[in-house]
Amino acid sequence: MSKQEISTYKVLRRHGGFYYCEHPEGGEIECKLKGSFKKDRRTTNLVVVGDHVKLDFFPGQKFKALLLDVCERQTVMRRAKGYQRSYGGRDEREAQALIANIDQVLLTIPVKEPDFHPLLLDRFLCIVEFMEITPIILLNKWDLLEASDLEYFNKIKLSYEKCGFNVLPLSLKSGQNMDQFELILKGKTSFLMGPSGAGKSSLINSICPQLDIRLGEWSERCKTGPQTTTVTQIYPIGEKTYIADTAGFSQVYLNHIFWEELRFCYPEYRHLTCKYQDCLHQSEDHCLVRELVREGELDAERYDRYLKLLEECTKEQPWA
Ligand code: GDP
Ligand code: ZN
Numbered sequence: 001m002s003k004q005e006i007s008t009y010k011v012l013r014r015h016g017g018f019y020y021c022e023h024p025e026g027g028e029i030e031c032k033l034k035g036s037f038k039k040d041r042r043t044t045n046l047v048v049v050g051d052h053v054k055l056d057f058f059p060g061q062k063f064k065a066l067l068l069d070v071c072e073r074q075t076v077m078r079r080a081k082g083y084q085r086s087y088g089g090r091d092e093r094e095a096q097a098l099i100a101n102i103d104q105v106l107l108t109i110p111v112k113e114p115d116f117h118p119l120l121l122d123r124f125l126c127i128v129e130f131m132e133i134t135p136i137i138l139l140n141k142w143d144l145l146e147a148s149d150l151e152y153f154n155k156i157k158l159s160y161e162k163c164g165f166n167v168l169p170l171s172l173k174s175g176q177n178m179d180q181f182e183l184i185l186k187g188k189t190s191f192l193m194g195p196s197g198a199g200k201s202s203l204i205n206s207i208c209p210q211l212d213i214r215l216g217e218w219s220e221r222c223k224t225g226p227q228t229t230t231v232t233q234i235y236p237i238g239e240k241t242y243i244a245d246t247a248g249f250s251q252v253y254l255n256h257i258f259w260e261e262l263r264f265c266y267p268e269y270r271h272l273t274c275k276y277q278d279c280l281h282q283s284e285d286h287c288l289v290r291e292l293v294r295e296g297e298l299d300a301e302r303y304d305r306y307l308k309l310l311e312e313c314t315k316e317q318p319w320a
Pocket of ligand 1: 142172
């Protein structure tokens with residue numbers, strides 16, 4: 001085991017002025033930020049849930065420590081709600097960080113109840129790709145499909161796989177691919193994203209009944225005063241396996257994305273070189289994306305949805 005692995009701890013939640021880290025032997029370590037650490041760095045995103053931190057334990061205390069430092073974040077999930085403009089320089093663009101070090105987002109999209117909309121799936125995919133986190137598409141409630149629906153949904157599955165996504169048809173009710181689902185979770189920190197009613201809580205509770213949580217809910221406890229706090233927490237559910245939860249992604253508009261960045265949220269467009277480097281793949285001449293759509297190489301319907309989502313993005317450079 002490397003030295004770093006021995007001395008860093010994962011922040012599971014925050015309450016009041018305290019951060020609670022996972023104790024390797026079970027239980028939580030109550031931590032307070034070291035004063036000098038606070039002074040050195042002027043940002044609101046100093047320590048967030050999911051951070052790996054260095055601690056200095058109080059003498060003789062196993063569950064109380066000072067939080068000394070934060071390790072570099074591999075990924076950051078930020079509030080998908082426009083950028084905050086409270087700091088100077090390029091940091092202006094830094095929206096509130098909610099969770100750090102998520103390995104993958106499991107996009108839980110039901111094929112029925114509520115109805116399946118590819119535009120909603122694309123919207124979620126853009127939000128996840130924009131954060132540079134790997135999405136995995138779970139097409140949940142597959143048991144609700146009738147024989148006549150199968151052709152459509154198999155086509156959907158293939159077309160997203162062709163774009164480069166991992167797609168798993170899933171049903172908690174019939175048990176279909178639940179073993180695959182557990183394998184996907186193993187050894188990773190995952191966040192389940194998707195519309196309300198998608199089955200996120202049911203999936204997690206079926207694997208970890210002792211948790212008994214409602215994922216993505218606003219907590220009544222925290223609705224004190226004019227500001228509603230988002231409850232963000234990470235649950236250990238197995239060896240090096242965690243589920244992260246926050247209600248910060250219940251709204252999925254793309255107005256926090258600058259429209260020139262949207263094309264990078266599409267893995268199948270990302271590496272194509274059009275005549276113009278800044279091509280939006282909208283109506284420009286010699287656009288390779290449009291050419292490949294015309295030739296049937298790229299999904300035409302997904303491209304039409306791209307144009308729709310492009311209109312929703314902000315056209316003002318957030319860092320200008
Ligand atoms: P959440 O809002 O995403 O957390 O969704 P819930 O876990 O509350 O599930 C919403 C509803 O979908 C519940 O009534 C579940 O019983 C139902 N549900 C969850 N998974 C499945 C499934 O695989 N098949 C079917 N038919 N229903 C499911
Ligand atoms: Zn183009």
